[in-house]
Amino acid sequence: MPDFLQRFHFQNTPVRGELCRLNEAYRAALAKHHYPEPVAALLGQAMVAVALMTATLKLKGSLILQIQGDGPVGLIMAECNQAGDVRAIARFDADASYADTQWTTLTGVGRLLLTIEPDDGERYQGIVPLEGASLADALGHYFRQSEQLPTKFIFAADNEGAAGLMLQVLPGHNSGEDDDLWPRVTQLAATVKNEELLGVAPEQLLYRLFHEESVELFPTTALRFKCTCSRERSANALVSLGVEDLREVAAEQGGTISVDCQFCHQVYGFDAVDIEQLFQPAADAPDSVQ
Ligand SMILES: [Zn+2]
Incomplete structure (x- = not known):
């Protein structure tokens, strides 16, 4: 299956979701870079994250995610535009051991930056300190702090591909009349296994996770590695x-x-x-x- 982004919506609720999987784009980003495995996995997660977030942009443009820290992985940068072009790069200490693959060890103390670059108009940048035990935690924290939007991310990456799931309460809403909806769907989402995120077709995966909810799927969008340099x-x-x-x-x-x-x-x-x-x-x- 080609690299895709699948948007969905829990019907009659203010909760939306997206699924993304990158195989070819991920491998293209890794080519020629000789990243240690844990660095490659973080890069893959960042690519998926930026693709998931780009799909929520209301204006035309691109989104850049940067993770800067004092750990062996000093910088991860991933960028995506609304055409579905993704690119990413990591800077890392080639002499570090990478035996400890924990997020906090790899990135250290640092910050997360999200930059929106509209095709027309002013760029906008949000910055928060790196918090939590994973990229998913750090992004969840960003959305709570900067956007006041309850948002849940789940990522998986292996040698072949990277994938992720995002759930978010739409701006301007609390989780709606159904108080239990947000905790319920986020708990269901948390049961997803890495191999399911990385391998099961989107429709089937969403059914497995949320078959007791009414989920509306939008057409899938194709994604690809494409550099915007010129x-x-x-x-x-x-x-x-x-x-x-x-x-x-x-x-x-x-x-x-x-x-x-x-x-x-x-x-x-x-x-x-x-x-x-x-x-x-x-x-x-x-x-x-x-
Ligand atoms: Zn380039």
């Missing part, structure tokens, strides 16, 4: 450094600056002529004064 974005990043610095770096690097995308390893080369051109005003640019 020559233009690399050029914009270079311009911000200033022409003097770029000339200097180019001279040190034998005449050409190579911008290596950390996510997909695409290399964009800028030679001396390219660098000077970056700073030439385009003759027919609409904002040109002449």
